[in-house]
Amino acid sequence: MLEFERDPWRVESLRVTRVTRETEDTFTIELDAKPRAGFVFQPGQFNMLYAFGVGESAISIAGSADEPERLVHTVRAVGAVTNALAKAKQGERIGVRGPFGHGFPIAEARGKDLLLIAGGIGLAPLRPVILYAIQHRPEFRSVTLIYGARSPKDLLYPRELLSWASRLRLETTVDRAEDDWFGHTGVVTKFIEGALQNPESTVAMMCGPEVMMRFAARELTTLGVPEKSIFVSTERNMKCGVGLCGHCQLGPFLLCRDGPTFSYDRIGPLLSIREL
Amino acid sequence: MSEDISAELVLPRERCGELLELVVKKGYRLIGPKLEQGAIVFGPLRGVDDLPEGWTDEQSPGRYRAVRRSDASLFGYAAGPRSLRRFFQLPDVELVVLRRGQDGPRLDYGSGDTRPIALIGARGCDLRALAIQDQVLARGAYPDPRYVARRANTLVIAVQCTEPSGSCFCTSMGAGPRAELGFDLALTEVVDAERHHFVVEVGSERGRELVAELALALAAPRLSSEARERVAGAAARMGRRFEEAAVHDALLANLEHPEWDRLGERCLSCTNCTLVCPTCFCTTSEDRIDLTGDVVERHVRHDSCFSEEFSHLHGGSARASIRSRYRQWLTHKFATWYDQFGSSGCVGCGRCITSCPVGIDVTQEISVIGGEPCKLNP
Ligand SMILES: Cc1cc2nc3c(=O)[nH]c(=O)nc-3n(C[C@H](O)[C@H](O)[C@H](O)COP(=O)(O)OP(=O)(O)OC[C@H]3O[C@@H](n4cnc5c(N)ncnc54)[C@H](O)[C@@H]3O)c2cc1C
Ligand code: SF4
Ligand code: FES
Numbered sequence: 195m196l197e198f199e200r201d202p203w204r205v206e207s208l209r210v211t212r213v214t215r216e217t218e219d220t221f222t223i224e225l226d227a228k229p230r231a232g233f234v235f236q237p238g239q240f241n242m243l244y245a246f247g248v249g250e251s252a253i254s255i256a257g258s259a260d261e262p263e264r265l266v267h268t269v270r271a272v273g274a275v276t277n278a279l280a281k282a283k284q285g286e287r288i289g290v291r292g293p294f295g296h297g298f299p300i301a302e303a304r305g306k307d308l309l310l311i312a313g314g315i316g317l318a319p320l321r322p323v324i325l326y327a328i329q330h331r332p333e334f335r336s337v338t339l340i341y342g343a344r345s346p347k348d349l350l351y352p353r354e355l356l357s358w359a360s361r362l363r364l365e366t367t368v369d370r371a372e373d374d375w376f377g378h379t380g381v382v383t384k385f386i387e388g389a390l391q392n393p394e395s396t397v398a399m400m401c402g403p404e405v406m407m408r409f410a411a412r413e414l415t416t417l418g419v420p421e422k423s424i425f426v427s428t429e430r431n432m433k434c435g436v437g438l439c440g441h442c443q444l445g446p447f448l449l450c451r452d453g454p455t456f457s458y459d460r461i462g463p464l465l466s467i468r469e470l
Numbered sequence: 471m472s473e474d475i476s477a478e479l480v481l482p483r484e485r486c487g488e489l490l491e492l493v494v495k496k497g498y499r500l501i502g503p504k505l506e507q508g509a510i511v512f513g514p515l516r517g518v519d520d521l522p523e524g525w526t527d528e529q530s531p532g533r534y535r536a537v538r539r540s541d542a543s544l545f546g547y548a549a550g551p552r553s554l555r556r557f558f559q560l561p562d563v564e565l566v567v568l569r570r571g572q573d574g575p576r577l578d579y580g581s582g583d584t585r586p587i588a589l590i591g592a593r594g595c596d597l598r599a600l601a602i603q604d605q606v607l608a609r610g611a612y613p614d615p616r617y618v619a620r621r622a623n624t625l626v627i628a629v630q631c632t633e634p635s636g637s638c639f640c641t642s643m644g645a646g647p648r649a650e651l652g653f654d655l656a657l658t659e660v661v662d663a664e665r666h667h668f669v670v671e672v673g674s675e676r677g678r679e680l681v682a683e684l685a686l687a688l689a690a691p692r693l694s695s696e697a698r699e700r701v702a703g704a705a706a707r708m709g710r711r712f713e714e715a716a717v718h719d720a721l722l723a724n725l726e727h728p729e730w731d732r733l734g735e736r737c738l739s740c741t742n743c744t745l746v747c748p749t750c751f752c753t754t755s756e757d758r759i760d761l762t763g764d765v766v767e768r769h770v771r772h773d774s775c776f777s778e779e780f781s782h783l784h785g786g787s788a789r790a791s792i793r794s795r796y797r798q799w800l801t802h803k804f805a806t807w808y809d810q811f812g813s814s815g816c817v818g819c820g821r822c823i824t825s826c827p828v829g830i831d832v833t834q835e836i837s838v839i840g841g842e843p844c845k846l847n848p
Contacts, residue, residue, distance in 0.1 A: 203566070205566065249757055445801075468794075469789050
C-alpha cells in the first residue's frame with residue numbers, strides 16, 4: 195500500500211560500528227548509515243533510537259553533517275532505553291527513525307560571530323554545529339564555544355576539546371574543580387560577557403539544562419544580543435518524533451515538529467511558565 | 471451541503487433496513503449507535519435492528535442515563551460516551567513484530583483490517599471531530615498511514631441532530647446541530663404518532679448513487695421544512711453558549727488564574743475526559759515481549775495527558791501537578807490547538823462534561839478563567 199512506504203514508524207536497523215565511553219554514564223555510539231544511502235541531516239536534528247524490545251528515545255545526531263554515513267550519537271544512560279543502548283556492542287544492531295525536527299539555522303550566522311553555549315550532555319547536539327564551523331571556518335567572523343560540565347571527569351569528547359581549542363575560541367568551565375584542572379570554574383553565564391565582541395551581530399546557539407539556557411539567554415539579551423538571534427534546543431518527552439503522539443507539547447508548539455530548535459523570542463516566554 | 475431543499479428525498483422508516491443492507495452489499499462495515507451496557511455508544515452494527523429504537527439519554531455534569539422514549543425514534547439521543555475515534559485510530563495497534571534473527575531482529579509490519587467503514591448516525595459534532603483528527607493524523611508532514619488507510623473511503627450517513635443533551639454546546643463551536651459538510655447522506659428523523667420518516671439530504675456522488683438505487687421519492691416541501699425546524703429547535707434548546715472566538719486569547723492570558731488551583735484540587739486525573747473526547751489523539755508506544763524473549767510486539771496505544779508519565783523526562787515529569795495537567799488539557803482543546811492545527815480542538819459534544827466523575831464543566835471553567843469575554847449565555 196502506497197501510504198505505508200512513507201510510514202514514519204518504520205524502523206531502520208543499523209549496525210553499530212563503534213562504541214566509545216565518554217564519562218561514567220555517557221557513551222558515544224557510531225552506526226553505519228551507508229545502507230540508507232547516508233543519512234542526510236541538519237545539525238540540531240534528532241533520531242529516535244530504538245533498543246529492540248525495550249523502546250525508543252529521542253537522541254540528537256552528534257556527528258558531522260559532512261559525513262552522514264557515519265551516524266554518531268552521544269547518549270547519557272538515565273533510564274530503560276538509554277541503559278539498553280549503553281549495552282550495545284560493535285556489530286550489533288540498533289533501530290533508527292529519523293532524522294526529525296528542525297536543526298540550528300547555521301546560515302543565519304554567516305558573516306557574524308557564532309557563539310555556542312553548551313551545558314553537560316547539551317554539547318552533543320551542538321557538536322555537528324562545531325564540526326561545521328571548524329570545517330567552514332571562513333564563513334563566520336568568529337567562533338566561540340563556552341562549555342560547562344559538573345566536574346572535569348564529566349567533560350565529553352576530552353581529546354577533541356583539545357583540538358577544537360586551536361580552531362575556535364574555547365572556554366571550558368566546571369562546577370567543581372579537581373586538583374589537576376586548569377580550566378575555569380563557575381557557571382557558563384560568567385563567560386558570556388568576555389566572549390561577546392559585536393552583540394548585535396552575534397548569533398548564539400545553546401543546548402543544556404533549561405535553567406542554564408534561561409540564565410544564559412537573559413545575560414545575552416542584557417548585553418545586547420537580539421532574542422531572535424539566540425537559538426536553543428528544547429527537550430520534552432517524545433514518543434513519535436513526527437507530530438502524531440502529542441507528548442512533546444509546549445504551549446502552541448509540538449517540539450518535535452516545530453523544534454526542537456527555536457529562536458528565543460518564540461520559545462523564551464514559554465520556558466518561564468512553570469509546568470507548561 | 472444541500473441548501474436546495476427541493477432536492478431532498480424521503481426515506482420511510484420501514485426502508486431503513488434496505489439502506490443499510492445496500493451499504494453492506496457495497497462492501498462497507500457498519501459502525502453506528504447501539505445500546506450497550508446501559509449506554510448508547512458507537513459500535514459495529516449488523517443491521518437496522520441493532521439501532522437503539524425508542525431510546526434516549528439524560529446527560530448532565532457527571533451523569534449519564536439511557537432512558538426509554540415515548541416514540542420509536544431511531545436517533546433520538548445525543549452524543550454517547552464512545553466517540554468514533556477508536557474506529558480510525560485504534561485503541562491499540564500492533565506496529566511491528568520483531569523475531570530474533572541471525573543478523574539482528576527480523577521486522578514484520580502488519581497492516582490490519584482496512585475494509586472501508588460506513589458511519590451510520592454520525593452527528594455534526596462527530597463529523598467535525600473526524601475532520602479535526604484528519605488534520606492532525608493525515609494532513610501533517612508525516613501522515614499516520616494506518617489512520618489514513620482506515621479513513622479511506624469512509625461512507626457517512628449522518629443524522630441531523632434533533633435531541634441535544636444537557637451537556638451539549640456544539641452551537642458555540644460551530645459544529646452542530648446541523649452537519650453542513652462531510653457526509654454522503656444526511657438524515658433528519660421526523661417521527662410522531664402517525665408518521666416515521668427520514669428526510670434525506672445528498673452530500674456526494676456516492677450518496678446520490680445510493681438514493682438512486684433505492685429509488686427514493688422526493689420529500690414534500692412541508693416535510694423538508696419541518697425537518698429543518700426540528701434541527702433549529704435543537705439549536706435553540708442548547709443549554710449553554712459562549713463566544714468561542716474570545717477563548718484562545720482569554721485562556722492564554724490567564725495561565726496563572728487561581729481557578730487552576732481549584733481545578734487541581736477537584737480533578738482526580740482519572741483520564742475519563744480524554745478517553746471520551748472525539749478529538750484526543752495522543753498515543754504512546756511500547757514493546758511487549760513474549761515469555762521466551764524471542765518475539766517482541768511493538769504497539770502504539772491511546773494515551774492521556776492526565777497521566778503523570780505522559781510528560782515524563784529524566785529528572786521527573788514536566789507536569790507533575792494535576793493543576794498543570796488540567797491546564798494542559800483545557801488550554802490545548804480550546805486555545806493552543808489553533809496554533810498547532812489551525813482550528814479548535816473542541817466540537818462541543820459535551821462528552822467530557824458528562825463523563826467527569828466530579829462534574830467539571832469545561833464551559834463553566836472557561837467562563838471563570840477567561841472572564842467577561844467568555845461568559846456563559848451572554
Ligand atoms: C530532541 C531531543 C534530543 C535529545 N538528545 C539527547 C542526546 O543527544 N543524548 C541524550 O543522552 N539524551 C538526549 N535526549 C534526552 C533523552 O531522550 C532522554 O533522556 C531519554 O528519553 C531517556 O530515555 P530512557 O528510556 O533511557 O529513560 P526514561 O525511562 O525516560 O527514564 C529517565 C529517568 O526517569 C526515571 N523514570 C522512568 N520512567 C518513570 C516513570 N514512569 N515515573 C517516574 N520516573 C520514571 C528513570 O528511573 C530515570 O531516572 C534528547 C531528548 C530530546 C527530546
Ligand atoms: S477533568 Fe474530570 S474526567 Fe477529566 S481527568 Fe479530571 S476528574 Fe477525570
Ligand atoms: S514526539 Fe510525538 S508529537 Fe512530538
